[in-house]
Each structure stands twice: as structure tokens, then as C-alpha cells.
Amino acid sequence: MSALPHLARLATVIADLPPLAVAVSGGIDSLTLATLAHRVAPTPPMMIHAVSPAVPSAARALIESHAEAEGWNLHLLDAGEQNDPNYRANPYNRCYFCKSNLYGTMRAATDRTLASGTNLDDLSDHRPGLDAARAHDVVHPFVLAGIDKAAIRSIARHLGFTAFADLPAQPCLASRVETGIAINPRDLAFxxxxxxxxxxxLGRGETIRVRLRRDGVHLELGSALDPAREAEIAGIMMCLCTDENRLFAGMAPYRTGSAFLREATE
Incomplete structure (x- = not known):
């Protein structure tokens, strides 16, 4: 896939938008958007990263190192979702409350147009956060440019972003907690x-999810392991769980959104 047509469309979209404040989560989508916006926008954008127990520690480290290398105007903010009882209750639409807090905090910090790394693929998934984005008039440059996840990876590789171009998706840590189990910082840290x-x-390219469910801690992996390696990883998980008096419930193949339980319907 050639990145050039996608790059040209995205650059045009960004150039036509008002001055931006870009929400940077640490995933490939927002990092790629923020980097290109910094390079092509008529007014240098403001980058905002929400500091939260739900953000993987590696994501913040990547953002800070990339921001320094690119010369971003980076702002670290506490979005305050941990103070929201609706978020902590972890309902089926938890992401709505998370994003509402994020965009509300961003809006309090700037009058710029808010932008996210949402892409075409996200529109076909269960994304309550998109409802929060609409409520806060957030723009999605990738969607406006007709760009999906594969095209984003192509753009990132073309621009030489070797630090994150081929990283697996890394949603927030709260997405690992089964719907209905309250979100708390101790669980997220674990x-x-x-x-x-x-x-x-296993290496940084492996898809790894530690899921907290009612029957214990589950580990999901994107690749099958040989028996010896599987036993090694299971041993690591058992030790980690034992140290925190948790039950290790076993390993399984990675399944997108497997901790999410949909709202019951009549």
C-alpha cells in the first residue's frame, strides 16, 4: 500500500482545519496524527496527553520521547475520570464517561478545535467515546481523509516512525477489566x-492482554507458544497473581473486546 495518496489527503484536511489541540493517547493513530499535524498545520498544534492510571506506562514514555524528538508543544493533564463515579462503575458505556472527562478537560485548557486519532475502522466498532466526541465537537482528521488503520500504519512506516509503526493496538488498561467490575488504580497498576x-x-510486537474477570486473571496472547514457552509465561503470571493474592485463571488466544459485556436487552 502506497502511503503517498493517504498522506496528501490527510495533509490537505489538516491544513484546512482551524488551529488544533490533538489528544495523544500513545497509540499509533494519535501519534501519527499529531506528528503530521505538527509538520504541516499552518499553526503548530497543541498536543495534550491525559495522565491516568489507565494509560500504560510505556505509552507515556513513548509520547514524551517522541514529543522531545519532534519539538512538540506537549501538555500533560489529569482528565479526572478517576473522580467520576460513572466511569469507575465500569458500565457498558464506560468509554463515554472517560472521553467526556478527557474532552471536557481539554476544552477547559484551550479554545482550539479538538482532534482525535479516530479512523474509519473505529466507526464500525462499539465506541461510546465517539458519542462524547460529538458532544464536544471533536474532529477526526483520519475519518475526514478516508483513512483506516492499515493506511495509518503505511503512513507511519513511510515517515520512518520505527518506534511505533508496527506496534500492536494498545487501548487503555481499563478495557481489560470486565464490564461491571469497578475500575480502581490498584487493578490497573497490576x-x-x-x-x-x-x-x-515475548517482545514488543506481541499482542498481550491481561484481563480481570469475575473468575480471576486471564492472559490472552496474539500468537501461539510452544509448550515450554507457554509454561514459562504461565509461571510468570502465577507468581504475579500470587504476590497480590489474585487467582490466575489461565491463558487463551487473544480476542478483541473479550472483557466487554454488552448491555442486557429485553
Whole structure:
């Protein structure tokens, strides 16, 4: 896939938008958008990263190093979602409350047009956060330019972003907690620590999800392991769980959104 047509469309979209404040989460989408916006926007954008227990520690480190290398105007803000009982209750639309807090905090910090890294693929998924984005008049340059996830990866590779071009998707840590189990920083810290421990053994390109469910802690992996490696990883998880008096419930293949339970319907 050639990145040039996508780059040209995206650059045109960005150039036609008012001065931007870009929400940067640490994933490939927002990092690519923020970097290109910084390079082509008529007015240098403001980058905003929400500091939160739900953000993987590696994501913040990547943002800060990339921001320094690119010369961004980076602002770190506490979006305050941990103070919102609706978010902490972890309902089926938890993301709505998370994004409402984020965009509300961004709006309080700037009068610029708010922008997100949402792409075409996101529109076909369950994304309550998009409702919050509409309520706060957030623009989605990738959507306006007709760009999906594959095209974003192509753009990132073309621009030489080797630090994150081929990283697996890394949604917030709260997405690992089964719907209805209250979100708390201790659980999020455990998930982050466990995923980092497993990633140290399997490499940064592996898809890893530590899920907290009612029956215990589950580990999901994007690739099958040989028996010896699987036993090693299971041993690591058992030790981590034992240290925090948690039950390790086993390993399974990665399944998108497997901790999400949809709202019951009649």
C-alpha cells in the first residue's frame, strides 16, 4: 500500500482545519496524527496527553520521547475520570464517561478545535467515546481523509516512525477489566505490571492482554507458544497473581473486546 495518496489527503484536511489541540493517547493513530499535524498545520498544534492510571506506562514514555524528538508543544493533564463515579462503575458505556472527562478537560485548557486519532475502522466498532466526541465537537482528521488503520500504519512506516509503526493496538488498561467490575488504580497498576513482565519475554510486537474477570486473571496472547514457552509465561503470571493474592485463571488466544459485556436487552 502506497502511503503517498493517504498522506496528501490527510495533509490537505489538516491544513484546512482551524488551529488544533490533538489528544495523544500513545497509540499509533494519535501519534501519527499529531506528528503530521505538527509538520504541516499552518499553526503548530497543541498536543495534550491525559495522565491516568489507565494509560500504560510505556505509552507515556513513548509520547514524551517522541514529543522531545519532534519539538512538540506537549501538555500533560489529569482528565479526572478517576473522580467520576460513572466511569469507575465500569458500565457498558464506560468509554463515554472517560472521553467526556478527557474532552471536557481539554476544552477547559484551550479554545482550539479538538482532534482525535479516530479512523474509519473505529466507526464500525462499539465506541461510546465517539458519542462524547460529538458532544464536544471533536474532529477526526483520519475519518475526514478516508483513512483506516492499515493506511495509518503505511503512513507511519513511510515517515520512518520505527518506534511505533508496527506496534500492536494498545487501548487503555481499563478495557481489560470486565464490564461491571469497578475500575480502581490498584487493578490497573497490576495489569500494567503483568503485561510489561510478559512483554519482556515475548517482545514488543506481541499482542498481550491481561484481563480481570469475575473468575480471576486471564492472559490472552496474539500468537501461539510452544509448550515450554507457554509454561514459562504461565509461571510468570502465577507468581504475579500470587504476590497480590489474585487467582490466575489461565491463558487463551487473544480476542478483541473479550472483557466487554454488552448491555442486557429485553
Amino acid at each position: 495489569i500494567d505490571r503483568a503485561e510489561r513482565s510478559v512483554r519482556e519475554r
